[in-house]
Amino acid sequence: xxxxxxxxxxxxxxxxxxxxxCAASGFSFSSYWMSWVRQxxxxxxxxxxxxxxxxxxxxxxxxxxxxxxxxxxxxxxxLYLQMNSLRAEDTAVYYCARGGNSWxxxxxxxLVTVSS
Amino acid sequence: xxxxxxxxxxxxxSLGERATINCKxxxxxxxxxxxxxxxxxxxxxxxxPPKLLIYWASARESGVPDRFSGSGSGTDFTLTISSxxxxxxxxxxxQQYYTIPPYTFGQGxxxxxx
Numbered sequence: 001x002x003x004x005x006x007x008x009x010x011x012x013x014x015x016x017x018x019x020x021x022c023a024a025s026g027f028s029f030s031s032y033w034m035s036w037v038r039q040x041x042x043x044x045x046x047x048x049x050x051x052x053x054x055x056x057x058x059x060x061x062x063x064x065x066x067x068x069x070x071x072x073x074x075x076x077x078x079l080y081l082q083m084n085s086l087r088a089e090d091t092a093v094y095y096c097a098r099g100g101n102s103w104x105x106x107x108x109x110x111l112v113t114v115s116s
Numbered sequence: 117x118x119x120x121x122x123x124x125x126x127x128x129x130s131l132g133e134r135a136t137i138n139c140k141x142x143x144x145x146x147x148x149x150x151x152x153x154x155x156x157x158x159x160x161x162x163x164x165p166p167k168l169l170i171y172w173a174s175a176r177e178s179g180v181p182d183r184f185s186g187s188g189s190g191t192d193f194t195l196t197i198s199s200x201x202x203x204x205x206x207x208x209x210x211q212q213y214y215t216i217p218p219y220t221f222g223q224g225x226x227x228x229x230x
């Protein structure tokens with residue numbers, strides 16, 4: 001059975017860094033685009049970034065450009081999101097999702113809280 | 117960026133009745149190259165990740181009950197639940213994937229039982 005499990009969330013001070021991970025299993029990870037989508041507490045959904053199979057294409061929402069980096073390790077079936085210069089408005093549940101443009105498969109999410 | 121606007125923000129419908137949610141995009145999401153509308157619908161229940169219901173505006177994802185249907189083209193779209201069940205209580209989102217970056221969602225419509 002296909003599964004996505006996020007980890008790495010937690011409490012971080014403004015200006016700090018955090019690295020999220022997403023472990024994939026049960027499907028051919030290297031065959032899919034992968035994405036991060038976030039949801040602020042009590043708010044709607046926001047696509048954050050995506051990456052193609054070979055890491056040759058990466059796209060970001062404007063609000064995270066220059067601060068976040070999406071990457072993957074196909075040998076480890078893992079997706080990552082390096083988040084630097086974190087701001088209070090980055091507080092959200094971060095979901096790992098399979099696919100590049102619409103997402104039929106999601107992880108359960110990991111909560112990132114940016115607060116002093 | 118393409119702005120997605122849903123209406124209404126919340127909706128209360130009796131069990132067994134029809135529920136209709138609308139989504140309007142600020143520009144057309146119909147691709148002339150393949151004549152497809154790059155529009156998806158998701159259902160999110162409390163404490164859960166979103167679930168894909170509909171893609172290409174009207175194609176039902178595998179396993180989704182046939183009481184869910186999507187329609188529309190260009191800039192105006194509708195998600196219809198033909199006969200509301202208790203388990204359909206959720207927030208529903210539309211999402212465009214016509215342009216990248218960014219992909220954008222509607223603000224969500226909260227569906228409750230009347």
